[in-house]
Amino acid sequence: xxxxxxxxxxxxxxxxxxxxxxxxxxxxxxxxxxxxxxxxxxxxxxxxxxxxxxxxxxxxxxxxxxxxxxxxxxxxxxxxxxxxxxxxxxxxxxxxxxxxxxxxxxxxxxxxxxxxxxxxxxxxxxxxxxxxxxxxxxxxxxxxxxxxxxxxxxxxxxxxxxxxxxxxxxxxxxxxxxxxxxxxxxxxxxxxxxxxxxxxxxxxxxxxxxxxxxxxxxxxxxxxxxxxxxxxxxxxxxxxxxxxxxxxxxxxxxxxxxxxxxxxxxxxxxxxxxxxxxxxxxxx
Numbered sequence: 317x318x319x320x321x322x323x324x325x326x327x328x329x330x331x332x333x334x335x336x337x338x339x340x341x342x343x344x345x346x347x348x349x350x351x352x353x354x355x356x357x358x359x360x361x362x363x364x365x366x367x368x369x370x371x372x373x374x375x376x377x378x379x380x381x382x383x384x385x386x387x388x389x390x391x392x393x394x395x396x397x398x399x400x401x402x403x404x405x406x407x408x409x410x411x412x413x414x415x416x417x418x419x420x421x422x423x424x425x426x427x428x429x430x431x432x433x434x435x436x437x438x439x440x441x442x443x444x445x446x447x448x449x450x451x452x453x454x455x456x457x458x459x460x461x462x463x464x465x466x467x468x469x470x471x472x473x474x475x476x477x478x479x480x481x482x483x484x485x486x487x488x489x490x491x492x493x494x495x496x497x498x499x500x501x502x503x504x505x506x507x508x509x510x511x512x513x514x515x516x517x518x519x520x521x522x523x524x525x526x527x528x529x530x531x532x533x534x535x536x537x538x539x540x541x542x543x544x545x546x547x548x549x550x551x552x553x554x555x556x557x558x559x560x561x562x563x564x565x566x567x568x569x570x571x572x573x574x575x576x577x578x579x580x581x582x583x584x585x586x587x588x589x590x591x592x593x594x595x596x597x598x599x600x
Contacts, residue, residue: 349376349557352388352397354467355495357540360515360586362577369573370564376557382495384466392416392543395550399558400543401565403513404467408541418544418555422595423565424574424587425539428471430530431500431517432457432509440509445533446479453481456488458508462499463491467538472511475535500524513538515586518578539590542566566591 357363358380367378381388381397385404389411391397401423402408412420430440430448438455440448452459461483462469476483483489490508492499496516503510504524517528530536542562547555564570571589578586 346554346557347376348379349399349554349561350379350381350397351399351401351561352381352383352391353401354385354388354403354540355382355497356403356468356513356516357401358382359495359497360513360519360578362515362574362587365573365577366565366570369570370561374557374560374564376560378561384462384464384469384495386465386467386470389416392545395545395553398545398554399561400545401540402467402543403538403540404470405539405541407467407470408543411543415549416546418546419562420541420543421562421566422590422593423540423542424571424590425537426514426587427531428468428511428536428538429514429517429528430509430511431503431524431526432529433507433525434527435507436527436529438509441529443530445475445530445535448530449475449479449481452509453479453483453486453488456486458503458506459483459489460499460503460506460508460510461489461491462496463493464495466496468496468511468513471536471538475511478535500526515578518582518586540587 353363363380367380371377381391385402386407388397388400388402389407392400392411393416408420411417430445432440438452438457440451443451461472492502496512497520500510500512500517500520504526542565544555544558544562545553547553571591574587574589575585578584
């Protein structure tokens with residue numbers, strides 16, 4: 317009888333220990349926010365400014381996973397991230413319609429540009445975006461594509477469609493499967509062309525030897541949204557942390573920082589804050 321009572325107490329203590337340790341682990345885990353985001357926000361250096369500020373103000377620790385927008389949303393579909401910062405509007409709308417996102421809020425924009433060697437063998441300087449791609453294809457000039465279903469790749473594919481050209485399989489069309497910075501390095505090495513977000517290009521410009529040849533076309537607008545995941549679908553998602561980060565990104569103070577980012581170094585901001593604006597004002 318005594319032995320049985322002792323065993324019962326040991327079992328009870330073990331159960332309590334498990335609950336306490338498990339609860340502590342869950343509490344510790346809840347302080348980590350997994351941010352899946354596009355490489356441009358990382359390569360441009362913007363997150364190097366914003367993430368430490370968020371961590372200091374919120375008490376959360378951010379684990380940043382820098383991938384293409386498409387891959388970031390794939391992570392969201394599997395509940396492998398707590399919040400997304402992406403720039404692929406059509407794919408984002410599908411993500412929301414499919415029930416994976418809880419909220420989607422406008423954060424900022426910049427633009428895409430087409431860069432290439434100063435010699436410009438395809439003679440695209442000053443052309444519209446679709447016309448530039450036609451000239452590149454006609455000249456058989458090297459074009460480096462990310463080829464990774466990122467927001468940049470999605471924009472590029474849309475422009476090829478407008479140009480009525482299918483580049484896949486062409487010798488001059490080289491898909492890197494890499495992030496934006498690495499793809500720009502490939503274009504520079506091969507004296508080829510590439511579509512890039514302006515922020516990443518400017519942050520790497522000195523080492524590239526590539527020039528901006530096409531810009532200002534309305535089709536090159538690059539818009540970013542922050543998306544919270546639906547915790548009802550993924551109970552393990554850190555909904556509180558994801559909401560805190562999303563709120564932080566659209567807060568007035570953060571938006572002011574975004575609007576100043578890059579001015580001191582480049583003479584102009586790399587991103588333009590858009591929180592609270594009506595999407596139709598950006599053509600969305």
